[in-house]
Amino acid sequence: MSTKKKPITKIEQPKTQSRAAQLHYLAQLRGEVEEEKPKLNKKKFLIISLIVLLVLAAGLVFCNIQLNNIENINLNPADYIAEKGDKALESLNSTASLYMLGRVVVIAGMVIYGFFAFITLLQPKRRKPNRSFWGDLGIYTLLFIIAVMMAFPLVFNVAASLKPLDELFRFPPKVFPDHPTLDNFSDLIVTMGQSWVPFSRYLINTVFITLVGTLGHVIIASMAAFVLAKYDFPGGKTFFGVVVTALMFTGYVTGIPNYVIMSKMGIIDTYLAIILPAFAAPIGLFLMKQFMEGLPNALIEAAHLDGAGEMRIFWSIVMPNVKPAWLTIIIFSVQSLWNANGATVIYTESKKTLVYALQQIQAGGIARTGQAAAVAVVVMFVPISIFALSQSRILETMASSGLKD
Amino acid sequence: MQSLLSKYWGIKRESLRYNWDKARRMKVCYLFLLPYAVLFITFVILPIATSIYYSFTYYNILEAPRFIGFQNYINLILQDEVFLTAVKNTFVIAVITGPIGYILSFLFAWFINELPRWLRTIAVIVFYSPSIASGAFAVFLIIFRGDAYGFLNSLLLQFGLIDAPLLWLLDPRYILPVVIIVSLWMSMGSGFLSFVAGLQGVDRSMYEAGYVDGIRNRWQELYFITLPSMKPMLLFGAVMSITSAFNVSDVPRALAGYPSTDYAARTIVTHLFDYGFSRFEMGYASAIATVLFLIMILCNKVIQSALRKVGT
Numbered sequence: 001m002s003t004k005k006k007p008i009t010k011i012e013q014p015k016t017q018s019r020a021a022q023l024h025y026l027a028q029l030r031g032e033v034e035e036e037k038p039k040l041n042k043k044k045f046l047i048i049s050l051i052v053l054l055v056l057a058a059g060l061v062f063c064n065i066q067l068n069n070i071e072n073i074n075l076n077p078a079d080y081i082a083e084k085g086d087k088a089l090e091s092l093n094s095t096a097s098l099y100m101l102g103r104v105v106v107i108a109g110m111v112i113y114g115f116f117a118f119i120t121l122l123q124p125k126r127r128k129p130n131r132s133f134w135g136d137l138g139i140y141t142l143l144f145i146i147a148v149m150m151a152f153p154l155v156f157n158v159a160a161s162l163k164p165l166d167e168l169f170r171f172p173p174k175v176f177p178d179h180p181t182l183d184n185f186s187d188l189i190v191t192m193g194q195s196w197v198p199f200s201r202y203l204i205n206t207v208f209i210t211l212v213g214t215l216g217h218v219i220i221a222s223m224a225a226f227v228l229a230k231y232d233f234p235g236g237k238t239f240f241g242v243v244v245t246a247l248m249f250t251g252y253v254t255g256i257p258n259y260v261i262m263s264k265m266g267i268i269d270t271y272l273a274i275i276l277p278a279f280a281a282p283i284g285l286f287l288m289k290q291f292m293e294g295l296p297n298a299l300i301e302a303a304h305l306d307g308a309g310e311m312r313i314f315w316s317i318v319m320p321n322v323k324p325a326w327l328t329i330i331i332f333s334v335q336s337l338w339n340a341n342g343a344t345v346i347y348t349e350s351k352k353t354l355v356y357a358l359q360q361i362q363a364g365g366i367a368r369t370g371q372a373a374a375v376a377v378v379v380m381f382v383p384i385s386i387f388a389l390s391q392s393r394i395l396e397t398m399a400s401s402g403l404k405d
Numbered sequence: 406m407q408s409l410l411s412k413y414w415g416i417k418r419e420s421l422r423y424n425w426d427k428a429r430r431m432k433v434c435y436l437f438l439l440p441y442a443v444l445f446i447t448f449v450i451l452p453i454a455t456s457i458y459y460s461f462t463y464y465n466i467l468e469a470p471r472f473i474g475f476q477n478y479i480n481l482i483l484q485d486e487v488f489l490t491a492v493k494n495t496f497v498i499a500v501i502t503g504p505i506g507y508i509l510s511f512l513f514a515w516f517i518n519e520l521p522r523w524l525r526t527i528a529v530i531v532f533y534s535p536s537i538a539s540g541a542f543a544v545f546l547i548i549f550r551g552d553a554y555g556f557l558n559s560l561l562l563q564f565g566l567i568d569a570p571l572l573w574l575l576d577p578r579y580i581l582p583v584v585i586i587v588s589l590w591m592s593m594g595s596g597f598l599s600f601v602a603g604l605q606g607v608d609r610s611m612y613e614a615g616y617v618d619g620i621r622n623r624w625q626e627l628y629f630i631t632l633p634s635m636k637p638m639l640l641f642g643a644v645m646s647i648t649s650a651f652n653v654s655d656v657p658r659a660l661a662g663y664p665s666t667d668y669a670a671r672t673i674v675t676h677l678f679d680y681g682f683s684r685f686e687m688g689y690a691s692a693i694a695t696v697l698f699l700i701m702i703l704c705n706k707v708i709q710s711a712l713r714k715v716g717t
């Protein structure tokens with residue numbers, strides 16, 4: 001950080017809090033003053049919230065039952081009039097609007113109370129002093145709305161894959177199916193079973209490509225990253241600079257000359273045409289190198305003094321220490337290989353990938369809407385679940401992903 | 406002058422010899438680098454180089470490339486109206502999704518940074534999933550379907566905002582906005598992850614110091630403390646978002662069809678695809694690729710130099 005900073009001291013002292021309050025806060029941070037007990041007892045708060053919400057829900061159910069009764073009576077008012085008279089029906093109908101209002105109030109109450117309870121529970125034990133409550137409220141509301149919007153298409157997709165045919169084409173549409181069924185998935189198996197190449201073959205192709213490609217990529221990229229991160233040799237920095245620039249180029253742009261080169265090498269229409277370029281993906285090398293730079297040099301020097309060769313250091317010292325980075329480049333590699341379509345370099349039907357086969361089903365048009373949704377669920381399931389299981393390790397690696405200049 | 410020159414060459418030779426000696430001593434490093442370097446050169450560097458070479462030739466795979474100078478570039482700019490549409494579309498998409506996606510991924514990473522751990526995990530998965538679930542954007546075919554059963558159409562019909570279903574994916578007026586929305590949905594990629602991780606790594610004592618020095622609210626804290634210590638991640642995120650913004654091609658091809666109505670969703674990469682893999686005019690397609698390289702490298706340089714000034 002050689003760049004000069006604007007002096008922060010120019011900013012006025014906060015007016016809202018006295019100097020003493022600030023010092024008290026700092027002392028708390030240092031552990032010199034005993035920490036104040038958190039004002040909020042979370043368990044108690046949670047129980048109270050639950051009771052309040054239950055009471056409100058009971059009110060809602062009550063209103064609904066009453067409204068239903070009134071509706072039933074109104075469907076066939078003759079009996080009721082005969083029993084109690086005209087006046088009673090009128091007053092009954094005026095109470096209906098009261099119940100209606102009650103229902104709206106109860107729902108609004110649930111939403112507002114639930115929201116505030118949620119925000120309160122989110123507060124960290126030790127609030128940062130320069131955070132305003134209304135700021136938190138606004139930010140979390142915004143975050144919640146956006147998160148719902150981001151998740152909606154995926155949820156919609158999963159819901160669509162569970163809908164029977166009549167619910168897929170209904171008007172007005174619903175997000176969630178009334179009668180969830182796994183028909184789309186079993187239809188998918190039937191459709192794939194009728195194809196000339198069995199479904200399992202596509203699956204095996206993709207699994208093979210993903211496994212071999214990822215394994216090779218992790219080993220080859222780690223070897224290169226190791227020397228680039230830990231040794232200063234002529235040409236190393238230049239090479240890394242080129243790799244960083246290559247981060248910007250996706251496969252499409254180099255697709256044409258790549259095809260020509262592969263056909264000269266004679267690997268068109270073999271698995272190698274997908275696997276070999278995957279070995280050389282720049283993002284894996286980049287992340288691995290940035291992460292390895294964090295390893296203490298002393299570790300490697302000590303191993304050198306003990307007489308270990310480079311290969312030994314790499315296998316038994318460096319690699320076990322960068323496990324989080326493995327996971328990260330594994331997820332990036334699996335994600336790209338699992339989704340590899342490969343239609344431009346593989347022509348034999350029995351060598352084609354799962355994603356290619358599934359895309360053919362999706363291309364079947366409106367009649368295959370349900371199956372297409374099922375396909376999307378199958379395809380997205382693998383990368384998302386791998387990410388969800390390994391995300392804490394991945395974030396550890398990404399912390400060193402920065403581009404230093 | 407003479408002596409200066411010879412002195413220069415002397416130093417140059419000296420440093421060359423020094424480097425050569427060093428290289429010989431560190432042979433093993435090159436052995437480690439070799440497998441990756443060979444593959445990288447074969448599948449990344451060589452294609453870029455040949456692509457630049459082919460861009461000056463007429464090449465259709467069957468015949469040997471024939472050198473035609475700048476003819477491809479001249480045709481590209483002066484005669485190919487579709488290319489200009491593609492450039493315009495790509496820029497519209499890139500200018501909207503690039504910066505907005507970048508800023509949003511930073512803001513969301515920053516917002517979720519103070520959440521409790523379990524909630525942060527869920528939020529990261531929710532925000533990051535769309536970008537790894539590639540292929541899942543096919544669901545937008547249902548949402549934006551042109552008949553009354555399409556989700557958006559039926560919603561709008563139900564509320565009476567429209568009285569006939571709109572052809573979201575076929576009407577040139579709507580295609581580009583739809584593509585932009587879907588690209589934005591997918592834009593929280595590896596840059597977002599890098600931001601989330603980087604924010605966790607900012608030194609806490611800096612915040613305490615800032616608090617004593619009178620940082621009054623979260624926005625000042627963001628500008629004076631958080632952003633400057635995040636610069637490396639910001640640079641990485643910028644590279645990633647430029648890449649994805651300029652290489653939009655799967656989404657328009659899957660949603661709007663290929664080719665799309667009136668070329669309304671034609672981007673540089675789909676144009677390249679058209680000439681490279683449908684018409685097999687490799688020379689011409691290579692010229693398109695070269696133009697795309699240049700644009701991306703230029704953008705990258707501009708943005709990197711702008712980012713260096715943040716918070717200083």
